[in-house]
Amino acid sequence: MAEGESHRRQRKALTPAFSNAAIRKLTNVFFDSAYKCKGIWDGMLESHPEGVVINVQQWMNNIALDSIGIAGFSHNFGQLDGKDSDVAVAFNSLGGDDRNIFTAFIFLLSPYFPFLATLPTKRNRVMRKLRQSLSNISDELLERTRKESQGGVEEKSIIGLLIKAENAKTDLTLTQEEVLAQMNVLLLAGYETTSISLTWALIELCRFPEKQRKLRDELLSQFPSSDPTWDQLMTTIPYLDGVVHETLRLHPPLVMTTRKAAEDDVVPLSAPIVTRDGQTVSSISVAKGTTVSAPIHLMNQTEWFWGPNAREFYPERWLEPNFGEKNEVQGHRHLLSFVDGPRTCLGKNFALAEFKAALSVIIRNFTFEFEGPEPKIEKHISILPRPKIAGQDGAKVPLRVRRVE
Known part of the structure; x- marks a missing residue:
């Protein structure tokens, strides 16, 4: 993880690639x-007019991987075309049913004890294959982007924009190693994160069919035969915005973050x-390095x-007129x-556009419901925790899908 001046330089170099103007050009990729x-x-x-049972989590994976491949790297992983890739295999392996405590222990500790990453475990072999696959994609992208830049071809992908910035010869130029790290x-x-969020959104919309209908009605009333633009996705579809943000509120893909104090500080409460010893305190002292x-x-x-319904899925809260006054x-x-703060996610508008575009298409065209009574939803431990329906083998969320008539 980059720190200090290196982090600031990399972040400054990345910022233009995640601008609204850049993301606007990528919106069609998400819809495609x-x-x-x-x-x-x-x-x-x-x-099957009565509908079919589909493991929606796998399909949300496919949508997300193909989208990030093209929009992020100008590389088509081809998951939705029936292809497979080392990257997809690696992610599926890391999120599989390997409950071996020893290999999981090594995987979690290897960032702190690098020699553990050299041990011949299954996860280490998968990670080496993933790194090699990304390195190959990086090499191809570097070569292609340099050729296209000489021919005046416009580059739209996130990493491609970074590579083209090499020609500027500024202090913001990223090395090939840094480009690979950003990939x-x-x-x-x-x-x-996107595939997990899309899956959680479908689960919640199955739990509350009336909210699913409300979202579909909003989308079909505004866009019966066309897709919203990026600007419309981000500003003019209020209930879609509420569903997306309520999903991210209740089910954040990253459940915890950690920071190390750069200096002594006092945090007010x-x-x-x-x-525990009965003292009343209104601030906490944090020592440097904590x-x-x-x-x-x-x-x-x-x-x-x-509010009292904080643990409930209630997209309507985002439409309340005084909601924005909270600070x-x-x-x-x-x-x-x-x-x-300084490490806030640069790609949040990218993620929101991808989430909203994909959800708008599938909700306009399909209905979703549980097969039988509402099932128990569990967490499946993967790179990030994924939802799964209890009793399923792995991170699977089978739902009955019907076409909207």
């Missing part, structure tokens, strides 16, 4: 992936607390800010799902 999924599902439903981050952030954890999932659901919690729209 969603429509490929729609076409495949239409074929599956052709002879790893972008792949994890753009694939895992919003309200005094009583310590690791501080922020429980994102708990802060996103605290009742003192979100006790910082972060994007008072959420910590994208973290906050």
Whole structure:
């Protein structure tokens, strides 16, 4: 992880690639992936008007991986075209059913003890294959982008824009190693988080069919035969915005973040607390070097800010006229799902556009419901925790899908 001046330089170099203007040019990529999924599902439903049971988590994975491949790297992983890739295999392996405590222990500790990454475990072999695959993609992208830049071809992908900036010869230029590191981050952030969020949104919309209908009605009334533009996605579809942000509030893909104090500090508390020894304190002293954890999932659901229904899926809260007046919690729209401060997620608008585009297509065209009574939803431990229906083998969420008539 980059720190200090290196982090500031890399972040400054990345910022233009995640500007609204850059993301606006990528919106069609998100829609294209969603429509490929729609076409495949239409074929599956052709002879099954009563609907079919589909593991939606796998398909959300496919949409997210193909989208981030093209928009992020100008590389088509081809998951929605029936292809497979080392990257997809690696992610599926890391999120599989390997419950071996020893290999999981090594995987978790290897960032702190690098020699553990050299041990011949299954996870280490998968990670080496993933790194090699990304390195190959990086090499291809470097070569192609340099050739295209000489021919005046416009580059739209996130990493491609960074590579083209090499020609500027400024102090913001990233090395090839830094580009590869950013590819790893972008792949994890753009694939895992989006596919998890889309799956959670479908689960919640199955739990509340009336909210699913409300969202579909909004989308079909505004866009019966066309897709929203990027600007419309981000500003003029209020209930879609509410569903997306409520999903991110209740089910943040990253449930906790940690920081290390760069200097001694005193953190004021919003309200005094009583310590175990009976003292009442209104601030906490934090020494330099102290690791501080922020429980994102708990802060996103605290009742003192979100109200007595803080643990309920209630998209309507985002439409309340006085909602924006709250200021006790910082972060994007008072959420910590994208973290906050100097390390706030640069790609939040990229992620929101991808999430909204994909959800708008599948909800306009299909209905979703549980097969039988509402099942118990569990967490499946993967790179990031994924939802699964209890009793399923792995991170599977089978739902009955029907075509909207």
